[in-house]
Amino acid sequence: MLSAGWRGGGYLVLLPVTLGVCLLNGSVDTLGLLLAPEQRDLAWQLIGELRLPRVMAAALAGAALGLAGLLLQTLARNPLADPSIIGINQGAALAVVGLLLALPAASPQWFPLAGLAGGVAGGLLLWRLSRGTSGLALILMGIGLNSLLSALTGCLLILADARQLAMVMTWLAGSFAGLEAEQAWATLAWAALLLPLGWLLCQRLTPFLLDALSGRMLEPCMARWESAGLLLACGLGAVAVATAGTLGFVGLLAPHLARLLHPPRPGRLALPTMAYGATLTLLADWLGRSLFAPVQLPAGLMLALLGVPVFVALLCWQQRLKGR
Amino acid sequence: MPDHAIAAERLSAGYRGRRLLHEISLDVPAGRITVLLGANGSGKSTLLKTLAGLHPAQGGEVRLGGEPLAAVTGRRLARRLAFLPQQPSAPETLTVGQLVMMGRYPYRRLLLPPSPDDHRAVAEAMAQTQVAALADRPLGRLSGGQRQRAWLAMVLAQQAEILMLDEPTSYLDLSHQYELLNLLRRLNQDRRMTLMIVLHDLNQAFEFADHLVYLREGRLVAEGAPAETADPALIERVFGLACEIRPHPRVDCPLLIPLAGEANCARVREVKA
Numbered sequence: 145m146l147s148a149g150w151r152g153g154g155y156l157v158l159l160p161v162t163l164g165v166c167l168l169n170g171s172v173d174t175l176g177l178l179l180a181p182e183q184r185d186l187a188w189q190l191i192g193e194l195r196l197p198r199v200m201a202a203a204l205a206g207a208a209l210g211l212a213g214l215l216l217q218t219l220a221r222n223p224l225a226d227p228s229i230i231g232i233n234q235g236a237a238l239a240v241v242g243l244l245l246a247l248p249a250a251s252p253q254w255f256p257l258a259g260l261a262g263g264v265a266g267g268l269l270l271w272r273l274s275r276g277t278s279g280l281a282l283i284l285m286g287i288g289l290n291s292l293l294s295a296l297t298g299c300l301l302i303l304a305d306a307r308q309l310a311m312v313m314t315w316l317a318g319s320f321a322g323l324e325a326e327q328a329w330a331t332l333a334w335a336a337l338l339l340p341l342g343w344l345l346c347q348r349l350t351p352f353l354l355d356a357l358s359g360r361m362l363e364p365c366m367a368r369w370e371s372a373g374l375l376l377a378c379g380l381g382a383v384a385v386a387t388a389g390t391l392g393f394v395g396l397l398a399p400h401l402a403r404l405l406h407p408p409r410p411g412r413l414a415l416p417t418m419a420y421g422a423t424l425t426l427l428a429d430w431l432g433r434s435l436f437a438p439v440q441l442p443a444g445l446m447l448a449l450l451g452v453p454v455f456v457a458l459l460c461w462q463q464r465l466k467g468r
Numbered sequence: 469m470p471d472h473a474i475a476a477e478r479l480s481a482g483y484r485g486r487r488l489l490h491e492i493s494l495d496v497p498a499g500r501i502t503v504l505l506g507a508n509g510s511g512k513s514t515l516l517k518t519l520a521g522l523h524p525a526q527g528g529e530v531r532l533g534g535e536p537l538a539a540v541t542g543r544r545l546a547r548r549l550a551f552l553p554q555q556p557s558a559p560e561t562l563t564v565g566q567l568v569m570m571g572r573y574p575y576r577r578l579l580l581p582p583s584p585d586d587h588r589a590v591a592e593a594m595a596q597t598q599v600a601a602l603a604d605r606p607l608g609r610l611s612g613g614q615r616q617r618a619w620l621a622m623v624l625a626q627q628a629e630i631l632m633l634d635e636p637t638s639y640l641d642l643s644h645q646y647e648l649l650n651l652l653r654r655l656n657q658d659r660r661m662t663l664m665i666v667l668h669d670l671n672q673a674f675e676f677a678d679h680l681v682y683l684r685e686g687r688l689v690a691e692g693a694p695a696e697t698a699d700p701a702l703i704e705r706v707f708g709l710a711c712e713i714r715p716h717p718r719v720d721c722p723l724l725i726p727l728a729g730e731a732n733c734a735r736v737r738e739v740k741a
Contacts (some may be wrong), residue, residue, distance in 0.1 A: 347578055347579060348578065350570060350573060351570070353560075353562065354557065354570065355555065355556055355557040356554065357517070357522055357553040358551070358552075358553055358555075358556050358557075358558075360522055360524065361520065362570065362573045362574060363543075363545050363546075363551065363574075364521070364542055364543070364546070366676075403561070405562075408561050408567060409562075409566070428728065449550060
């Protein structure tokens with residue numbers, strides 16, 4: 145009983161520890177500066193002005209992606225669903241590359257806005273196409289839409305010139321490196337609105353655990369909650385895209401981690417999923433900026449490098465548990 | 469309260485371009501067990517789903533205790549009518565207790581913990597279906613019979629007066645089929661529930677039903693008590709099955725002996741020759 149309680153509350157310890165490490169550690173060892181009294185002001189300045197916005201944005205983007213993944217997996221009744229599957233990431237990528245080609249002089253500050261528009265458009269298109277179909281149809285259509293959008297992006301990338309290409313590639317890989325403080329505050333504002341809404345909605349989605357008939361019998365308005373959930377997942381994914389470009393894999397991995405340690409009801413999974421999403425993204429960003437400093441590896445790449453082995457191990461473990 | 473729990477009047481349903489139910493008029497007696505019979509594809513499941521509001525009607529009307537079904541909106545319907553589909557599914561990691569508590573969803577308030585009423589209904593449902601000892605076990609580690617009883621406890625926790633079951637015996641072995649049917653009979657007597665069940669086995673239908681409804685190609689062919697309707701000509705018409713009906717030697721109900729086996733057909737030919 146004690147061990148179950150410890151496992152269930154583990155994320156409450158994990159997240160603050162990760163936050164602390166990411167704030168205090170990096171290419172400059174701030175802990176050492178803090179301990180030396182004469183340099184304390186410098187250290188606080190470094191943490192408050194440089195690291196805090198970045199760490200906050202990474203945590204919120206990760207939490208948003210995790211929650212979006214949980215919503216999509218619950219609504220589609222399929223553990224494969226993820227924000228990059230409903231066309232958000234690819235829609236955003238296409239919009240950014242398109243902007244760059246149409247207006248070569250556009251500064252990178254406009255990337256998030258274009259990404260947001262493209263991501264929401266991609267998500268809404270899929271939502272419109274898949275209304276009234278099954279969860280599996282949503283995923284298949286999402287995979288199809290994704291392939292189409294990434295093919296279009298590939299075509300456009302060939303036309304871009306080399307200098308712009310490097311900039312776009314960093315953005316596509318998902319990075320917190322060039323983050324401005326205002327952008328981080330905008331992320332905070334959106335997350336403060338959408339994350340609680342998502343948590344509330346999850347409390348309503350319990351009937352989606354059951355087959356469609358049993359679920360509809362318990363909750364006749366399921367179609368309404370489905371639309372609300374898809375739109376919210378779209379918004380959450382777009383917040384992450386606007387903050388850091390296209391980050392893959394958190395939305396898939398975070399709900400799976402949460403399900404391993406918590407009861408499968410979405411209402412109970414929402415908080416742990418957000419915490420795991422935030423922790424994963426923070427770790428990826430921290431490793432990306434400290435491993436090969438001063439070179440900064442994009443968090444999105446680190447997430448794939450870190451996340452895929454974790455995910456494979458998770459699946460193997462689940463299979464073994466089932467076999468017993 | 470009217471003596472029928474649910475009634476259909478000239479009810480039609482189906483999909484675009486294909487009609488599965490043709491103008492069915494039907495009174496389901498309250499507090500009784502009604503069994504729907506018919507060959508595969510005769511519209512039994514569609515009729516059950518349409519009566520439960522899970523499938524849109526194309527014409528006609530369904531009335532729930534005198535009230536039009538369309539007027540019973542939202543969670544009020546789930547408190548009056550429970551439905552167990554043919555292949556219910558839930559995550560394998562969900563425990564029996566958690567599954568049964570989901571039956572209280574139509575009564576729960578957002579963000580509030582389960583009320584004493586909820587706990588009482590869940591405990592009662594689990595006791596009646598004998599799954600109380602399995603409350604903490606995940607669904608993935610249940611046998612077929614235990615799993616079906618857990619689902620039954622879930623729909624019982626809804627405390628609805630009408631319970632519909634779509635082929636609840638199809639994945640159980642014969643002894644578990646009878647265990648489930650006995651349980652349903654007890655529930656019908658103890659709780660005075662109205663039961664509507666789709667069954668394939670005619671002898672089980674004759675033994676456990678108060679009221680039989682025969683469907684053929686989406687049309688109502690006959691309805692009535694087993695003793696009145698168990699007739700070889702009707703069975704032949706509904707199922708295309710040659711049979712003989714005799715009184716059951718031990719129970720007060722008809723007993724059907726199928727005569728469709730090849731061995732029997734050969735003997736009939738011999739006798740005729």
